[in-house]
Amino acid sequence: MAATIVHAAMFYGAVGMGVAVLFLLWGIDRIDPTAPGAYAFRPLLIPGLVLLWPFVLLRWAVLEFRH
């Protein structure tokens, strides 16, 4: 049981890392008009993107649709 939880958390984190890389290299410039040209702050967002990646994907999709 405990081992399963740990493995699930590691899997969640790994997917989150993938989402974070995609979002910071590509998505953020598309959905946030103040982001293009600003790079120094991007690594600061990684922990939040990894923690909240399912929500990030959802919100990214909504904003993408709106633009």
Place this chain on the structure above:
Amino acid sequence: MSARYVPVSWNTSKLVYDALLLAAIGLYIGVYLWVAPSFQHATLPLDEYSARMAAFGTCAFFLLTLILCIGPAARLDRRFLPLLYNRRHFGVLTCAVALTHANAAFEWYFSYSPLDPYVALLAGNTSFRQLSGFPFEAFGIFGLGILLLLAATSHDFWLAFLTPRLWKALHMGLYAGYTAVVLHVALGALQTAHNPLLAVVMTLSVVLVASLHVAASRKSALPAEPEDGWIPAGPWDSIPDGRAIVVPIADAEPVAIFRYEGRLSAVTHVCAHQNGPLGEGSVVLGCITCPWHGFQYRLEDGCAPPPYTEKLATYRLKLADGMVLLDPRPNPPGTYVEPLRVA
């Protein structure tokens, strides 16, 4: 002001704030770990991990208590406002201190376990049904999780991305985090403490947080009854020059009425940047300046001076027998309203 993600940039006061905070944390940890033990006459001194655990754990608890006190204290007394200014860095540092505490605990408990330490942590103590020996670690992990989530979403980007409403709601989670931390200490460290000091200090801290919140909420008075649609906001000379009074409005945003060079102007109390309390700010170089991150707005139309584009809702004012009357219906953001001459 605003524009890209650089508006809340480093400036001297932020550097001084951070330097003081770091120095205070360093001093606390230093005294706890290296100075205090030389005055102890214990037969069995704390091992290195336990001492680190206690030092960083208590430090994180006090920092959290302070963070929760800053908001209501600033509402009760303006002199606390400078502390509010950089509360975000305060929060991130607190998270780092709590992580160091968790790391020391982790090393102490699991360095000799053959299991993967994370698995050992989850499987170690599962006696959730009894109070003594309750797995207080669970509360600690929960509290730490909240601190991590809040620190990770503290950048301005998250405010825009999550929308201010959701972001604020998420950051209210700090209260749940604090409760978890109190339970973590009460069911953990306090059960084995030989000296009542920790229990006393912890109780005082919780009482302080609660009473400051009660006092601050009492202070934000109930909205006054409107007379023919206009709300009496008080005598104009009760507004200090260059400052504002905040008028609560039923079911709507409060309004800040500023006095500057013999004229009055009213704008929303809610900053267009991150909902900061504009009415607790002051007029600097002819512009309303938010106490949180220094965004500025013109008095007469609530617009940020160019090249910035933020706008605030403005309100109409009139004078009757020295009393300021406010029309609580907001004008569209950026609407020009001739300032009301009072002296």
